[in-house]
Amino acid sequence: MNIKVLLILAxxxxxxxxxxxxxxxxxxxxKIKDDVPFRKFDGEVTSMxxxxxxxxxxxxxxxxxxxxxxxxxxNIYPLDEGLKEFKINVVLIVxxxxxxxxxxxxxxxxxxxxxxxxxxxxxxxxxxxxxxDAVPYIILRDxxxxxxxxxxxxxxxxxxxxxxxxxxxxxxxxxxxFKEPVHPL
Numbered sequence: 409m410n411i412k413v414l415l416i417l418a419x420x421x422x423x424x425x426x427x428x429x430x431x432x433x434x435x436x437x438x439k440i441k442d443d444v445p446f447r448k449f450d451g452e453v454t455s456m457x458x459x460x461x462x463x464x465x466x467x468x469x470x471x472x473x474x475x476x477x478x479x480x481x482x483n484i485y486p487l488d489e490g491l492k493e494f495k496i497n498v499v500l501i502v503x504x505x506x507x508x509x510x511x512x513x514x515x516x517x518x519x520x521x522x523x524x525x526x527x528x529x530x531x532x533x534x535x536x537x538x539x540x541d542a543v544p545y546i547i548l549r550d551x552x553x554x555x556x557x558x559x560x561x562x563x564x565x566x567x568x569x570x571x572x573x574x575x576x577x578x579x580x581x582x583x584x585x586f587k588e589p590v591h592p593l
Contacts, residue, residue, distance in 0.1 A: 439553040444535035446526040459524045461497030469545035472504035472513040476562050480544040483565045488520050503528030550575050
């Protein structure tokens with residue numbers, strides 16, 4: 409193989425690494441379909457289409473028994489105003505042993521009223537393409553249903569701002585707004 413071909417392959421590999429590993433954007437990722445069913449706290453069944461924000465959806469899976477889930481909530485609270493401003497809905501999926509404990513947990517941790525809150529159920533594992541036992545878990549879905557970030561573990565406020573900002577920067581109407589590398593939220 410000549411040196412030009414090796415150099416081109418190295419540049420392609422570096423660009424792919426930057427996009428996928430550094431920016432956490434996977435252009436080949438799956439989509440979350442609009443008809444994925446969610447059961448809300450009041451028992452009503454709704455769909456991803458009804459819960460999605462105009463510019464994206466931050467889906468956060470937590471459990472009442474998980475101490476790291478409380479830490480994840482604390483990292484999301486400061487982003488709430490920015491998420492609302494950029495029309496990104498937060499869908500909080502909470503699992504627990506029973507409805508009362510889930511309601512108490514949400515009240516005790518002062519979950520914002522504007523966040524869409526749903527119960528965890530096994531059907532969501534396949535629809536959201538996540539591991540069954542992984543908590544906390546973050547999924548960022550763009551306005552076209554594409555998963556742009558999908559990872560378990562606690563995310564810092566800065567990492568959430570970075571992946572959300574990268575998603576917004578990909579939209580034509582935000583390109584001018586984000587000429588300078590700034591955190592949108």
